[in-house]
Amino acid sequence: xxxxxxxxxxxxxxxxxxxxxxxxxxxxxxxxxxxxxxxxxxxxxxxxxxxxxxxxxxxxxxxxxxxxxxxxxxxxxxxxxxxxxxxxxxxxxxxxxxxxxxxxxxxxxxxxxxxxxxxxxxxxxxxxxxxxxxxxxxxxxxxxxxxxxxxxxxxxxxxxxxxxxxxxxxxxxxxxxxxxxxxxxxxxxxxxxxxxxxxxxxxxxxxxxxxxxxxxxxxxxxxxxxxxxxxxxxxxxxxxxxxxxxxx
Amino acid sequence: xxxxxxxxxxxxxxxxxxxxxxxxxxxxxxxxxxxxxxxxxxxxxxxxxxxxxxxxxxxxxxxxxxxxxxxxxxxxxxxxxxxxxxxxxxxxxxxxxxxxxxxxxxxxxxxxxxxxxxxxxxxxxxxxxxxxxxxxxxxxxxxxxxxxxxxxxxxxxxxxxxxxxxxxxxxxxxxxxxxxxxxxxxxxxxxxxxxxxxxxxxxxxxxxxxxxxxxxxxxxxxxxxxxxxxxxxxxxxxxxxxxxxxxxxxxxxxxxxxxxxxxxxxxxxxxxxxxxxxxxxxxxxxxxxxxxxxxxxxxxxxxxxxxxxxxxxxxxxxxxxxxxxxxxxxxxxxxxxxxxxxxxxxxxxxxxxxxxxxxxxxxxxxxxxxxxxxxxxxxxxxxxxxxx
Ligand SMILES: Cc1cc2nc3c(=O)[nH]c(=O)nc-3n(C[C@H](O)[C@H](O)[C@H](O)COP(=O)(O)OP(=O)(O)OC[C@H]3O[C@@H](n4cnc5c(N)ncnc54)[C@H](O)[C@@H]3O)c2cc1C
Ligand SMILES: Cc1cc2nc3c(=O)[nH]c(=O)nc-3n(C[C@H](O)[C@H](O)[C@H](O)COP(=O)(O)OP(=O)(O)OC[C@H]3O[C@@H](n4cnc5c(N)ncnc54)[C@H](O)[C@@H]3O)c2cc1C
Numbered sequence: 001x002x003x004x005x006x007x008x009x010x011x012x013x014x015x016x017x018x019x020x021x022x023x024x025x026x027x028x029x030x031x032x033x034x035x036x037x038x039x040x041x042x043x044x045x046x047x048x049x050x051x052x053x054x055x056x057x058x059x060x061x062x063x064x065x066x067x068x069x070x071x072x073x074x075x076x077x078x079x080x081x082x083x084x085x086x087x088x089x090x091x092x093x094x095x096x097x098x099x100x101x102x103x104x105x106x107x108x109x110x111x112x113x114x115x116x117x118x119x120x121x122x123x124x125x126x127x128x129x130x131x132x133x134x135x136x137x138x139x140x141x142x143x144x145x146x147x148x149x150x151x152x153x154x155x156x157x158x159x160x161x162x163x164x165x166x167x168x169x170x171x172x173x174x175x176x177x178x179x180x181x182x183x184x185x186x187x188x189x190x191x192x193x194x195x196x197x198x199x200x201x202x203x204x205x206x207x208x209x210x211x212x213x214x215x216x217x218x219x220x221x222x223x224x225x226x227x228x229x230x231x232x233x234x235x236x237x238x239x240x241x242x243x244x245x246x247x248x
Numbered sequence: 249x250x251x252x253x254x255x256x257x258x259x260x261x262x263x264x265x266x267x268x269x270x271x272x273x274x275x276x277x278x279x280x281x282x283x284x285x286x287x288x289x290x291x292x293x294x295x296x297x298x299x300x301x302x303x304x305x306x307x308x309x310x311x312x313x314x315x316x317x318x319x320x321x322x323x324x325x326x327x328x329x330x331x332x333x334x335x336x337x338x339x340x341x342x343x344x345x346x347x348x349x350x351x352x353x354x355x356x357x358x359x360x361x362x363x364x365x366x367x368x369x370x371x372x373x374x375x376x377x378x379x380x381x382x383x384x385x386x387x388x389x390x391x392x393x394x395x396x397x398x399x400x401x402x403x404x405x406x407x408x409x410x411x412x413x414x415x416x417x418x419x420x421x422x423x424x425x426x427x428x429x430x431x432x433x434x435x436x437x438x439x440x441x442x443x444x445x446x447x448x449x450x451x452x453x454x455x456x457x458x459x460x461x462x463x464x465x466x467x468x469x470x471x472x473x474x475x476x477x478x479x480x481x482x483x484x485x486x487x488x489x490x491x492x493x494x495x496x497x498x499x500x501x502x503x504x505x506x507x508x509x510x511x512x513x514x515x516x517x518x519x520x521x522x523x524x525x526x527x528x529x530x531x532x533x534x535x536x537x538x539x540x541x542x543x544x545x546x547x548x549x550x551x552x553x554x555x556x557x558x559x560x561x562x563x564x565x566x567x568x569x570x571x572x573x574x575x576x577x578x579x580x581x582x583x584x585x586x587x588x589x590x591x592x593x594x595x596x597x598x599x600x601x602x603x604x605x606x607x608x609x610x611x612x613x614x615x616x617x618x619x620x621x622x623x624x625x626x627x628x629x630x631x632x633x634x635x636x
Contacts, residue, residue: 014250014252068265069265072265072266072269073269076269076273184273184276184277184306185269185273186305186306186307186320187270187273187306187307187308187311187320187322187326187330188307188315188319188320188321190266190269190270190273190320190322190326191266191320191321191322191326193266193269194265194266
């Protein structure tokens with residue numbers, strides 16, 4: 001069986017993001033990039049399933065040379081083969097999905113895992129788009145999964161609870177926090193990753209369907225207000241939370 | 249906020265992708281597994297035993313040794329970065345890794361028989377077995393050549409008598425690498441837990457390195473099987489070679505302690521308001537912080553070159569002495585200054601500073617005291633030994 005994790009290289013959660021001079025992209029200088037945190041669950045899911053079922057694991061990413069760092073981490077965690085769809089250009093989710101689907105078609109995986117979203121642009125579109133393009137089922141925000149014979153049973157997070165879904169594979173699954181506990185890359189794995197190749201391929205060119213025309217930072221935080229310091233302040237606090245902040 | 253380390257001179261730019269990944273992996277491991285539990289263990293004076301399998305899983309024991317023993321086969325720079333990150337957590341945890349790797353697995357690998365290597369190394373790498381290193385004695389610390397512990401050849405076994413003191417991991421160890429005189433010459437022996445006449449009581453009352461087990465080793469007519477002697481040692485030089493390995497890791501480790509103390513002091517100084525301003529805005533505080541950044545940056549470059557020399561097999565032991573001496577002293581000084589910046593808060597266990605400061609007092613003394621390293625480098629540059 002083949003298990004693929006589609007992974008992304010994203011700005012560190014604590015990076016201070018500035019908007020670039022063009023106004024429609026971030027300024028990358030000084031920004032540290034990491035493996036998208038949700039994709040760690042995707043990698044772990046692929047590794048665990050291989051350990052149970054046997055077969056081969058892959059990680060695929062689309063991006064420039066800098067994405068190699070993230071592929072190295074995937075190798076160090078134990079992924080067998082990694083593929084860089086080398087393209088530095090700006091693409092929307094649709095264009096990325098087309099390129100990934102084209103590559104995945106050739107790979108013929110049984111399971112395709114994504115993180116539920118990339119923490120950079122939070123599009124949450126790729127898993128669904130890719131599944132649709134491949135004509136296979138897709139289950140999103142999965143927190144629990146088991147595979148029996150031809151059946152795949154997934155528990156997914158829905159508002160206020162969980163939903164249990166049964167499907168078959170090949171399937172696209174997007175991983176939510178809780179699906180598993182991603183392993184650390186072992187020091188041995190890190191050393192061994194040095195000698196494993198990163199396969200580079202040219203992704204198909206697909207024009208984007210949407211274009212980013214501008215980016216804005218959220219308004220800066222207002223300073224806090226102290227309503228009082230003892231119990232007599234509670235009614236006023238409740239009133240403000242209800243009427244001004246509108247959170248209760 | 250997640251710890252980012254300090255890299256004022258883009259020293260990371262001199263590291264390989266793998267070296268950076270090792271550093272970041274251990275950094276995350278420390279963040280997730282050591283920082284949440286360390287203060288509790290420190291105040292209770294206990295070593296967190298459940299860390300051992302986790303550290304082993306990651307490959308932290310004997311990580312520069314060959315893969316055939318289940319080791320990571322890392323280079324020495326990656327090993328150093330691992331030690332740096334571990335000591336950012338706590339010197340006691342780093343000590344555990346140092347002893348297991350540099351003082352137990354290294355001598356077995358270097359001086360042991362094939363049978364000793366095949367038996368012990370995989371188990372020690374997996375953390376199934378724990379080791380300790382017994383050189384220091386109550387009356388012989390800086391001058392181990394005078395040791396009293398002795399072995400006698402009794403034909404089909406050796407008879408071991410004597411006592412060791414200040415032995416890290418002693419009480420929890422399955423095997424002790426013990427240095428003793430046989431016909432007046434220092435030899436290494438593997439003494440297994442449960443050997444009749446061998447006890448390892450824990451030493452109590454430490455104000456330093458509290459999350460580390462320190463013990464006495466007592467040998468009363470212990471029968472040591474003939475196959476438990478190291479066949480390839482060369483007198484006192486052999487245990488000193490082990491110490492040199494461990495000191496190398498300590499030189500890196502001290503940077504980890506220093507970085508976390510600096511990081512804590514910087515954040516505190518920026519948020520603590522006195523006289524209507526953050527204390528970071530006072531010149532005296534800035535001078536302290538700048539001093540820390542300067543000393544840490546120097547230590548980082550010192551260690552990196554030391555590691556590159558070690559990887560090229562060009563390293564001289566005096567160079568390791570210089571680094572251990574400089575870096576531990578600088579870390580201790582930075583811990584003290586960081587404590588000052590934190591004012592009264594500096595003495596609380598809410599911050600890691602006082603714990604690091606107290607730990608570093610041990611680190612300054614073990615693996616060759618600060619003074620002994622001064623004399624080693626002093627002899628090297630003047631040609632005159634000044635020990636006696
Ligand atoms: C927490 C901890 C863990 C340890 N773990 C281990 C371990 O696992 N295995 C092990 O074998 N040992 C271990 N040690 C022992 C350590 O290596 C010794 O403490 C160290 O070598 C110093 O010996 P000493 O304490 O007997 O001090 P001494 O040798 O008595 O020295 C006392 C002071 O005199 C100075 N001094 C000594 N000789 C000279 C000289 N010629 N010129 C100038 N100054 C001199 C020293 O620098 C020092 O300041 C550990 C120690 C500690 C504190
Ligand atoms: C164990 C203990 C017992 C104590 N007992 C008592 C007690 O019984 N009664 C009592 O009233 N207090 C007591 N204290 C409090 C003690 O007096 C204060 O800790 C001390 O005055 C420093 O204040 P702080 O800790 O708030 O540090 P801060 O004033 O916040 O100072 C933090 C750092 O900034 C530096 N700094 C501050 N302002 C400047 C400046 N303008 N220029 C340059 N540097 C500056 C300080 O020197 C220090 O290094 C006790 C403290 C301790 C630790």
